C-alpha cells in the first residue's frame with residue numbers, strides 16, 4: 001500500500017517556460033537514465049506534446065511530471081482524439097507516497113475536460129489499472145506495442161465504441177519500437 005500518511009503536499013500545475021531543466025532532472029532521477037528525458041525534450045520540440053503536468057511541493061521543489069502526446073488514429077476510430085501518457089516520473093525519495101496518483105488523476109480530469117476520447121499507456125500492469133486503464137480495451141488498438149503492459153482508458157463513450165483503431169505515435173517514440 002502507498003504510505004498516504006506521509007503524502008507530501010503537492011500542487012499539480014502546467015509546465016511553463018523555465019521549468020524544463022527541473023522537469024528533465026525529475027525524469028532522469030525517476031528512470032536512472034537519460035532516455036525518457038530526451039523523449040520528452042524531442043516530443044516538446046516536434047510539437048507533439050498535448051499536455052504536461054508537474055507536481056510541486058509547497059516549498060517549490062518539482063518532484064513529479066507526466067507527459068501526454070498526440071496519437072494519430074486510422075480505421076473505424078479515425079475521428080477519435082487519442083493521446084499517449086508517457087513518461088510518468090516521480091523523484092525516487094518521494095515515490096510510493098501518492099504523488100504519481102495525484103499527477104495522473106489531475107491530468108486525466110484535464111484531458112476529459114478537453115474532450116479527449118482515449119488515453120494509451122505502456123507501463124506496469126500493477127499500477128495503471130487503478131486509474132481505469134485496461135489491457136482488454138487496448139487489444140482493440142492496433143499499435144507497435146501489445147501485451148499486458150499496453151493499456152487504454154476511454155474518457156468518452158466514443159472512445160469505447162468507435163474501435164478498433166490503428167494508431168501511430170509521435171516520431172520520437174520510434175526509438176522505443
Ligand SMILES: CC(C)(COP(=O)(O)OP(=O)(O)OC[C@H]1O[C@@H](n2cnc3c(N)ncnc32)[C@H](O)[C@@H]1OP(=O)(O)O)[C@@H](O)C(=O)NCCC(=O)NCCS
Nearest residue numbers: 001002030088089090095096097098099100101123124126
Ligand atoms: C511509477 C511512478 C510514476 C508511480 O508514482 P508514485 O508516486 O511512486 O506512485 P503512487 O504513490 O501514486 O502509487 C504507489 C503505488 O504504485 C505502485 N507502483 C509504483 N511504481 C510501480 C511500478 N514500477 N510497478 C508496479 N507498481 C508500482 C506501488 O507499489 C504502490 O502500490 P500500492 O498502492 O498498491 O502499494 C513512480 O514510482 C516512478 O516514477 N517510477 C519510476 C519511473 C516509472 O517506472 N514510470 C512508469 C512508466 S512510464
